[in-house]
Amino acid sequence: MRGSSPGAQPHNRGVYMHSSIELSEDTEKRKAIADEPVPPAITAASTLTTPTTLATAAGQRQWFAALRQVFPIFLATHLAFLILTYCAALFTLGNFSYRSLGLNTLLNAWFRWDSGHFTAIATNGYDAAWRTAFFPTFPLLEHLISFLTHDPFVAGLIISNGAGLLMLAVLYRLVQEDFDADLAWRTTLYLAIFPTAFFFAAAYNESIFLLFTLLAFYYMRRGNWWLSAS
Numbered sequence: 001m002r003g004s005s006p007g008a009q010p011h012n013r014g015v016y017m018h019s020s021i022e023l024s025e026d027t028e029k030r031k032a033i034a035d036e037p038v039p040p041a042i043t044a045a046s047t048l049t050t051p052t053t054l055a056t057a058a059g060q061r062q063w064f065a066a067l068r069q070v071f072p073i074f075l076a077t078h079l080a081f082l083i084l085t086y087c088a089a090l091f092t093l094g095n096f097s098y099r100s101l102g103l104n105t106l107l108n109a110w111f112r113w114d115s116g117h118f119t120a121i122a123t124n125g126y127d128a129a130w131r132t133a134f135f136p137t138f139p140l141l142e143h144l145i146s147f148l149t150h151d152p153f154v155a156g157l158i159i160s161n162g163a164g165l166l167m168l169a170v171l172y173r174l175v176q177e178d179f180d181a182d183l184a185w186r187t188t189l190y191l192a193i194f195p196t197a198f199f200f201a202a203a204y205n206e207s208i209f210l211l212f213t214l215l216a217f218y219y220m221r222r223g224n225w226w227l228s229a230s
Contacts, residue, residue: 063169069181070168070188077192078161081201085109111153115203118142122152138205156203163207164200168192170214177221 089101089109111119114134121131122142138159145155168188175184191197199206219228 062173066169066172066176067165069185070172071165073185073189073192074165074168077197078201081198082106107154107157110157110202112202114205115153115156118156118203118205119153122146122156135205138208141208142203153203157201160203160205160207161201163211167200167207167211167214170211170218174214174218174221177218 085106086101089105092105092109093101117131117134118139119142120127121134121136121139126132126136138156139152141159142152142155145158146152149155149158168191171191172184172188175187200210216228219225
């Protein structure tokens, strides 16, 4: 047994040396793989994805900025409409007492002319031939939202005022495409205080009509013809 041990030591050292050489070769291979350049396809994909994401985020910030700019105008004009409605409704009361002036009285002050026709269409459909003079989009939205409000007229007020706010934001962005922010702000202000702008707060389809019209011009201005046509 003693004679065999001296011969075993060189054999073990050879195994260890061979293993060390293999480990060093594996390490060099891993370094070579890590140092390889990124394939052009992956680099191109990353380059295409990042600007698209940044453009989307920038567009969202611009729309939120437009809403922040026009919301004070929207709020001020609608507060003025509310005050005028309150004062006008007082004259319909016998004693001019605000105590008998309820919410229904204020709402009924806006239930005039075409508001009644749209509400009737939303409730009963086109039950008369002459009601076909009114396009179906607004009463259809009234009918759908009335499942939440339980009143198509209240639904019409929500639709008109919501579309009115979006309409001002789209107008702001459209003007801002070619002019500065100050001119865009003044343009929305002049539209909001126009003498007949109260129709945008009534249960009429004017807000939706002008919203879609401005959206068509906005996307036309940006060269997006498919969205403009839709």
